[in-house]
Amino acid sequence: MTRKRIQIKKIDNISSRQVTFSKRRKGLFKKAQELSTLCDADIALIVFSATSKLFEYASSSMHQVIERHDRYSAIHRLDRPSIELQIESDSNNILRKKVEDKTRELRQMNGEDLQGLTLQELQKLEEHLKRSLTNVSKVKDAKFMQEISTFKRKD
Known part of the structure; x- marks a missing residue:
């Protein structure tokens, strides 16, 4: 008997998602x-979980593989025009800034890193969380009603 193909999309159930992450990470x-063993390849693998835990694998030394990657990238960057490099650098900086902002925003929504916020920012955050909680409650209530109607139909 063969395994069923699963649709590749985000797993909604948090515990199922964590179990799948753990199993697939091991795989x-x-x-x-x-x-690495079969092909004598140098491999470095870095994975951050949804909870920001670091998992890594390196066939030799992670540091050596990363240095080798950096040297390779530097050599190949010399072949490209400098305007392309500047655009790429600017894009990377913009993306890095956006990621930092979103990470900080997420940490604040989890109740962390609140010390630097003004009273007005804290009030906005509180309102946002209240709206989010209301939305979650509505969806939960709808699911409860759906399950109740399903049980009634079964009876």
Whole structure:
């Protein structure tokens, strides 16, 4: 009997998502180790979980593989015009800034890093969380009603 194909999309259930992450991470690391052994390849694999935990695998030294990547990238960047490099650098800086902003925003929504906020920013955050909680409650209530009607139909 073969396994069923699953649709590749975000898993909604948090515990199922964590179990899947753990199993697939182990499988990914195993494949990386097999590829390294079979093909004598230098492999460095870095994974951050949704909870920001770091998982890494390196066939030799992570530091050496990253240095090798940096040297390779530097050599190949010399072949490209400097305007392209500037645009790429600017894009990377913009993306890095956006990621930092969104990370800070997420941490604040989780109740962390609140010390630097003004009273007005805290009030905006509180309102946002209240709206979010209201939306979650509405969806939860709708699911309860759906389950109740399902149970009634079964009876």
